[in-house]
Amino acid sequence: MACYFSRRDFLRSIGTLACGAMMTRNLTAKESKQQSPNFVVILTDDQSWVGSSVLMDPKDTRTRSDYYQTPHIERLAKMGMRFTQGYSPAPFCCPTRRSLLIGQTPARHIYQKDQENWPKEYRRQLTIPQMLKQANPKYITAHFGKWDFRFDNVTPEEMGYDVSDGYTGNFTGGAKGTGGPKAVDDPKKIFGITRRTCDFIDRQAQNGKPFFVQVSHYAVHLDIYYQQESLDKSRMWQRGRKHNMPEFAAMTNDVDLGIGKVIDKIKALGLQTNTYIFFMSDNGGRLTMPGQPEAELDRNHPLRNGKGSMYEGGLRVPFIVIGPGVKAGSVSKTPVTGLDILPTIADLAGYKKALPDSLDGGPITNVLFNQGIGHVQRSRPFLLFHPPRRPEEPADGGHSRQIQACQDLAGQQAGAVRPIKKSERG
Numbered sequence: 001m002a003c004y005f006s007r008r009d010f011l012r013s014i015g016t017l018a019c020g021a022m023m024t025r026n027l028t029a030k031e032s033k034q035q036s037p038n039f040v041v042i043l044t045d046d047q048s049w050v051g052s053s054v055l056m057d058p059k060d061t062r063t064r065s066d067y068y069q070t071p072h073i074e075r076l077a078k079m080g081m082r083f084t085q086g087y088s089p090a091p092f093c094c095p096t097r098r099s100l101l102i103g104q105t106p107a108r109h110i111y112q113k114d115q116e117n118w119p120k121e122y123r124r125q126l127t128i129p130q131m132l133k134q135a136n137p138k139y140i141t142a143h144f145g146k147w148d149f150r151f152d153n154v155t156p157e158e159m160g161y162d163v164s165d166g167y168t169g170n171f172t173g174g175a176k177g178t179g180g181p182k183a184v185d186d187p188k189k190i191f192g193i194t195r196r197t198c199d200f201i202d203r204q205a206q207n208g209k210p211f212f213v214q215v216s217h218y219a220v221h222l223d224i225y226y227q228q229e230s231l232d233k234s235r236m237w238q239r240g241r242k243h244n245m246p247e248f249a250a251m252t253n254d255v256d257l258g259i260g261k262v263i264d265k266i267k268a269l270g271l272q273t274n275t276y277i278f279f280m281s282d283n284g285g286r287l288t289m290p291g292q293p294e295a296e297l298d299r300n301h302p303l304r305n306g307k308g309s310m311y312e313g314g315l316r317v318p319f320i321v322i323g324p325g326v327k328a329g330s331v332s333k334t335p336v337t338g339l340d341i342l343p344t345i346a347d348l349a350g351y352k353k354a355l356p357d358s359l360d361g362g363p364i365t366n367v368l369f370n371q372g373i374g375h376v377q378r379s380r381p382f383l384l385f386h387p388p389r390r391p392e393e394p395a396d397g398g399h400s401r402q403i404q405a406c407q408d409l410a411g412q413q414a415g416a417v418r419p420i421k422k423s424e425r426g
């Protein structure tokens with residue numbers, strides 16, 4: 001298969017009543033309303049860059065799990081483009097989620113643990129669902145699963161979503177200390193989230209409405225819950241030198257099954273010709289796992305450190321995009337970040353207004369439509385990450401613990417991580 005759906009076909013499908021003479025028939029009014037693309041963002045929780053069976057860098061055999069099996073995430077990679085250098089904006093759950101929604105680094109809003117007053121400015125920012133409704137008022141938007149806007153009681157609806165699971169957090173999906181590892185019917189709410197997502201997609205397809213849905217899984221955050229049948233399978237698999245805990249493999253298998261059901265739904269409805277899927281994790285994998293047998297290698301090997309760290313193990317995450325015009329099975333070495341999702345969706349949805357100056361991400365569209373080659377134009381020629389801290393923790397002055405990292409404009413390999421200088425703060 002050359003392509004999930006070719007760019008040429010996509011342009012032909014959206015395109016443009018002005019080209020009507022080239023088309024075999026005129027679009028009906030209902031069809032013209034369906035021209036805006038659909039968007040699905042699948043966010044896993046604490047999933048390592050090497051936490052699936054997808055080889056994140058095809059030239060490096062170390063860059064996948066040596067135990068877990070995730071055939072549906074493999075399907076995503078085969079259907080679209082995987083980025084060898086995909087990054088989360090922060091090494092923790094909450095700041096990354098807040099950043100994705102507005103395309104801005106958490107450092108811009110001085111996201112700290114327990115910081116007073118910072119939510120006020122954040123709530124005034126343009127969000128993905130608000131942006132889409134400005135692009136086309138027909139868009140229907142939904143958020144299912146883990147919201148996790150701790151320290152701020154704002155709901156998904158208040159940030160622009162039409163439909164959601166409400167003000168959810170780790171506690172909703174079986175947080176640490178709730179009793180795992182354990183077999184349950186709906187581990188980490190995976191299948192309830194998936195069912196609501198598929199029902200939502202069904203409804204929009206029936207009504208001919210373009211949609212945006214973010215599927216925010218609680219898996220594979222602790223505690224560990226799984227289906228018994230998944231554990232029965234994972235116990236049969238060959239264990240690895242870095243991954244060797246059957247219960248965690250089973251939970252990973254379960255979230256993979258949920259992802260597969262969403263792919264199947266989109267295909268069953270024939271929506272793959274006009275739907276983009278973004279898949280990433282909210283931060284790197286945990287370095288330690290309670291109850292895991294001793295392993296020869298670190299859990300995020302070959303990356304250094306893990307969740308909470310500003311090293312690659314905390315920030316580098318699986319990152320895959322599929323959609324019309326994105327070459328199937330392609331690989332890009334261009335560094336990208338979750339901050340790029342908002343401007344990319346804006347570009348694909350035909351958002352006409354200027355995006356806010358405070359945006360830190362950039363559209364990766366030209367990379368997606370150029371077989372993974374190209375640069376991402378952002379407001380600054382580097383990626384920004386932010387480690388939230390408590391006010392009482394040593395700060396080294398103001399924002400100086402903000403970290404800039406990664407690439408030069410030529411998109412070279414990730415480089416040194418260093419504190420931002422005073423002269424660079426803006």
Ligand SMILES: [Ca+2]
Binds near residue numbers: 045046282283
């Ligand atoms: Ca997380």
